[in-house]
Amino acid sequence: MSASVDGLLVVDKPSDWTSHDVVARARRLCSTRKVGHAGTLDPMATGVLVLGVGRATKLLTFLVGADKDYDATIRLGQGTLTDDAEGEVTSAPGAKDLTDAAIAAAVATLTGDIEQVPSAVSAIKVKGERSYHRARAGEAVDLPARPVTVSRFDVHDVRRGDVDGLPVVDVDVTVTVSSGTYVRALARDLGGALGSAGHLTALRRTRVGGFGLDVAHPLAELEARQGETMPVVPLADAARAGFAARELSADEARTIGYGQRLPSAEPGRTEPVAAFGPDGSLVAMLDESRPTARSHVVFAPASS
Template sequence: MTRAPAAPESADQSATDLAPSGQASPDKRKARRSSADRPPRRPTAPDGLVVVDKPAGWTSHDVVARMRRVAGTRKVGHAGTLDPMATGVLVLGIGRATKLLTYVVGADKEYVATIRLGVATTTDDAEGELLTCADPSGVTRAAIDVGVAALTGRIEQVPSSVSAIKVDGQRAYARVRAGEEFALEARPVTVSRFDVHEVRAVPDDAGPVLDVDVTVVCSSGTYIRALARDLGAALGVGGHLTALRRTRVGGYGIDGARTLAELEEIPDDVTLDVLPLAEAARATFPVRDLTPDETRDLSYGKRIDAGEPGASEPVAAIAPDGTLVALLTTSGPHARPVLVFAPA
């Protein structure tokens, strides 16, 4: 009696998967080789913030994309866009810390910048096309100080036309590139400091110009390019921004920032060091130290007593062991969690 041929031992071990010698087929060996050639994935970074000193020529999205590899996770976001020409503090959130970024974005910011008087450009910075030229040699330091004073405090500012503000659902810069003409509405911003450090005459292809080195501390949503444009317009000679460096966002300064080169030097088998959630929250929010009972109630999403009045909101609620439990807002006699970081 003739026996039927034996069936393969499993669906994976079919005749096409084995070479005549019983070894894996060439396709399988090739797949294994390509897998082995891939660099090992970095360990996933813990939840927290990383302050990066963004280099010139990089977009904020470029930095986020690079940090996803360094942090071993795709859950990376940034708090507040920096133009490609700008350098300095870019706050990144990793993991659950991305939930804090909404609040970090609204923090005040500090910049050092150089404003060039005598030339106006289409983008209000050095990357735009020349619009007008005027000889600024008659502009005095006293006149500059008067112009700066008028742009200090609570002011109405028209953003640059190439900003990321949306107009009818499209970014303003995209509409400019498409050749559209439109006007952005002025919006209130606060410039709490606008200090002039040095004014110097420098040669330029467009003719004589004045470079003004300044420090600006301002509210979120303030455009330093627009300050340069408006100062030049007030002095009657035009102006634009030639250099911009962000030195602080809220409680995060340039002294605590790391360059991308430093971050990429971290060995592939070493976990990225981050600013833990509780420390990150302490740098951004007022802090309330919890009792064990309050910690338990908030972990279940329950309300607790409002506590002492007067603190700005939200408040970071810190457990006795030092972990961030929640962000709180006050409603009448109670404080309720708006974000819970340590659920039961």
């Protein structure tokens, strides 16, 4: 059985698998219990699921905050309990008179910095219990709006049809969104902005931060390689691909390794910075938001 390697394993998640299912399978394939993921994908969704293996699980906290790309299909004219195709239909006003121009105008109102009410079946806790538990039990869930950024909301195709006699419009889109944005909620809100209803019928995540489908491995491919070394992106390479980099001198690497601080290279940076030693190894993830940089986490402690 192959030994585990510290790094990121980027999986192209199949439909009908939960993120937890994929993590459980990766633990067996990588021969370690130390596997986590950087952002859940719903079971119906496919695409990029970034897994941390070994010490790279410490990188996941920072990757969760990365922006993401999705390809999606939004059905206008029907709303569901879950805002996607897996939930029961809760409203069916139809979409008989929706024009392409009206759809484009509504998309524009949902682009940029917006306030979004998360889906009622999200994992957000309400009085200690997950929102989705309350919603599926029939309880009305009132979640507060939160600021999110939709930096891209492109419409590729608009198709008109009907479902059991109900006129609907299916809209194929690509979105780029900040962490914490619910694409299901975008579908719901697009329908609402058009005086109708909406939900997702398909969702594929194509990028998380610096990791896209070009480096993602289908789960079936990984299972076929069971017993071999998994195609894990090494820790230092993963950090370089995902974050801003800072090169440290030997003395600076030692200082950070002892848990001490350094002057920030670019004070005011809000994103985490990956700091590398002269040998190319990942020393730490730094917070350079202030004049003095501190370590979020140290990967190479200095020896005494």
